[in-house]
Each structure stands twice: as structure tokens, then as C-alpha cells.
Amino acid sequence: MTSIHAALVQQEMCADYQKNVDYSLDQISAAAKKGANLVVLCELHSSLYFCQEESTHNFSLAQPIPGPLTNLLSTAAKQHKVVVVGSVFEKRTEGLYHNTAVVLESDGSLAGTYRKMHIPDDPGYYEKYYFAFGDQGFTPIQTSIGKLGVLVCWDQWFPEAARLMALAGAQLLIYPSAIGWDPGDNKTEQHRQLEAWQTIQQSHAIANNLPLICTNRVGYEKDFSGRSNGIHFWGQSFITDTLGKITKQASSSDAETIFSTIDLNETEQTRQIWPYLRDRRIDAYENLSKRLIDD
């Protein structure tokens, strides 16, 4: 396999689980009909972004893996012969939950999971309340179309995560996301945040000479706790080439699925010209495992 026909599903979520899941499944079907062999859904695409509040009642949204959602994704993947990257609020056991990306193989089997390693906890994004830290490390998931370096949202701000996926053989970086604007911020600040979000992800493509896919939810979601202005999820899902150039990008306002063909040979070509893996000073990186380098 030297090229991937990828579909990025930018979705707007509502309070109705079935409606969200149906939309995801419909997009898998439609994308496959348009020739996609990889469909990437958003982070937590079966619900509103419940992490805006800390409330025990949201734990009822969690489900096991395998479970109802992965079963549906599996059936769709098999029926349409596509690899699917989905996202599950995983109930691992009583009282232990994760924010987990799942990869379904085109024969319906579960190719692998990635439990979100970097977990945010900020106003509007109270994820540390819901999710335990991932404990599988940064391990790409082998599929019939390539080795997928699946990471999730907040991971996208950490160059370490992308690098570890690349060193472990990822051929493509994938970030299902849920990030947006505080409607209370002014346009300048909103633009600044969006730019930083794009730039840091483009940089992972550049530093590792890997193509990169980021899907993001779109639309306004209210904060049910009433403590904040809610979040205007900024969409703008995108895909880059191996030099970080954004080759396709969705809008900031609409649910839409965008398509792009990825040439997996580009990484070898780009790395021959930009040989970072050759020149990394691995003898001098030990302190990356420290919280801070004290005097």
C-alpha cells in the first residue's frame, strides 16, 4: 500500500447519542462510496463534549471496548471495506475510564486502541475528572493501509508524542480533536489560538516528515453547568503533507467531510532531504524525561 485515500469527518454533535452515531456511520458509508479507504472521525463523536462540566451523571455515557459503539463501527468498517478511526469514552472497569481512540480494520476486526496519554484540565475541558491517563504509551497501530500514529487532541501540543510515534514507525499522524473558542474572547485572541493550534500540528509533520490528519468537531455547545459561555468548536479539520503544508481544510462553521490522497512514499523522499532522524542527538536527550532541569 503506497497511498491512502483519507476522509476526515468534521461532525457537529447533539445530545442524542443515536443521532450522533448515525451521522458517523452515514459518513463512513458515503466516504467509502467516494473511494476512501480510511475514515477518521472526531474525538468523542457520539456525544456532546460533556467535559465542560464535572458531573457523575456523565459517566453513564461510557461503554466498554469492545462494546456497542465499536461493534457498530466494526460492522460499518467491514461492510464498506474501510479502516475507521473512532473515539470512545471507554469504561475499562467500574470507576476507571479513558478517552480512547479505536481503529477498526477493513475486515471489521479491532486493529488497536490508543488511550489518550496527555489529559487536559482547564476551564471548559475538565478531562482529568473523567479520564485516567493512558497507560499504553505511544504505539502506532498496524493496519492494512499502514501504521497509524493515532493520538488525541491535547496530545497535539506535545512534540514528544509525535516524535515517539514516528520513532515507533508511524506512517501517518492522526489527531481526533475537540477544541474551540470561548465566545467571550475577542477575534484577535481567537485567531491567535487557532493559528497556534494549526502551527504546532504542522510542526509535528515537519519534524517527523509525516503526513498528518486532524479532525475537529464544529458548532456551539452550551455549558450545562452554566459557569461559562460554552464552547464554539472551531472545526477547520485539516490534513498536511510531509513538510507540514496544509493541503486541505474544512470550514469553521459546517459539518462536512473532506477528502485527500496521501502518498506514503513522500516520507522517504522528504527524509532523504531533511534527515532529522540521522542527526538527533540521542546522547543528549536524557533530560527530556525530567519535569524540570533544576540547577
Add this chain to the structure above:
Amino acid sequence: MTSIHAALVQQEMCADYQKNVDYSLDQISAAAKKGANLVVLCELHSSLYFCQEESTHNFSLAQPIPGPLTNLLSTAAKQHKVVVVGSVFEKRTEGLYHNTAVVLESDGSLAGTYRKMHIPDDPGYYEKYYFAFGDQGFTPIQTSIGKLGVLVCWDQWFPEAARLMALAGAQLLIYPSAIGWDPGDNKTEQHRQLEAWQTIQQSHAIANNLPLICTNRVGYEKDFSGRSNGIHFWGQSFITDTLGKITKQASSSDAETIFSTIDLNETEQTRQIWPYLRDRRIDAYENLSKRLIDD
């Protein structure tokens, strides 16, 4: 000290050592008169970019530290009461050379040196022939205006270098550089490379919430070996804020000195909102010290 008035000297070099040095010294003087308390020169600002060819005769350009060039920079720093970041082709002993950034304190003392850690070796950039790998690690240099995370050119492509400087307390990232276009490449490819170069550096500012300065030489330099088209150094020296936004940038064609004021308090403010240092998974980064993670 909570703010730095920085001057970025984008210089065009010629074959005449004295002319190059005089230009650098003139810019230090002029910048200080305009209120700068930090002047950042380019990589190897006293000579043409000799690494376009591999030739023993270029070793005669090297000099010790302290030596003639650092003495001149020191005198200028003291006279004009500014901190100066310069660059020296360092002769450490017979047969041992480095590409070394030097920091002169505003009282003329040598605040510290940084020997380039990541050394390129690519057509037109035969640095591994001239320079031994730096052996001082990634250590910021304490000055009266702040702790400077001085790195050099090729280092700018490695997120590890910026992160280690940040963890060691750098308040500002500084990259004296010498990078340009192959005149044989078409405009699209040239633009792609320039964009990647800017993006990856912006990302270091973002990932570490540090302001960042990059100075680059400008102008066309011939390849004296006659093997290539030479290099059109692309200038475009720039400075970013702590969210990676480029706030000032020089042209692609002219030698010029640009100025910007850096608010060192911005890092604390930005880190409170974007707490990456809080959330780094240091328990899972060990493999960053590997060349490749084999199965």
C-alpha cells in the same frame, strides 16, 4: 528585568573579514543608540558561508574563544552596554573546531558559549566536515537581561533542543542561522521550505511558551567549488511572541536590523493558560533517547 529590547541583525556577508566584522560592530553601536539591550547577530557573521565546500584552507578562518572576534564583540558590548549574541568558527585546539555561539555580557565579560549540537551535512551545508558536535549540552546562558536559550541554525528543526532549553530555564530562544534557497529550485519549492522553517520555529515558541528570535543571513553566495548553484540566503529574520505569532520580520532581500520589545512576563501568563509543563508525560518519554524504536 521584565522586558528586553532586542535588535536582530540580518547581515549580508562578503569575503572580507574586516568588512563583515565592522558591519556587525556598527550594528551593535547603532542598535544600542536606538535603545536595544540585546543584539543578536547571524551565524558565522564574520565570513561567507564557507561550508558550501569542503576545503582545508577554510580552517584558517577559525579562531579561539576568547580570541580576536570575541574581544571585539566584548569591547562593543561594554562600550554600548548591551548583551551581544555573536557567532564564532571556534578553533578549540589543533584539529578540533566548533560552530559556536558566544554571549557577551553588557560589561564586556563572556557570559557563556553554546557549541552547536545538531550538525548538518547536506549538499551546500557540509558542516560535519568542519565542526565537531557540541559537547556542552543544551544549557541556557545567564545574563543580566535574562537566561538566554541560544541554539544555532540546524538545531531549529529539533523540538528536543528547544524543550531542553526551556526545561533548563531559558526565558528566550535564540537561533542565529544561515539558511537559504537553492536557486535551481522553483518558487513553489522555495516557498514550501521557507514556510516549514518558519513553522517549526514558531512551534518551539508555542510548545514552550517562550519568545523566540531567529536571525538569518541574506544575499547570494557563490559555491567556490563550482559544484552547485550557490545559496540565496533567504533572510526573513523574525521574532515571535510566546504563542508563536511572528511579531516582526525582516525582508528576504536586504541587510537590515529590526527591533522588538519582549515582555518576559508573558511566559508565566501564557503557561498558566497553556500548561504543557504540567502535563508532560515524563513517565513515558524514555524512548526519546533511542535512535529508533524497534519492534
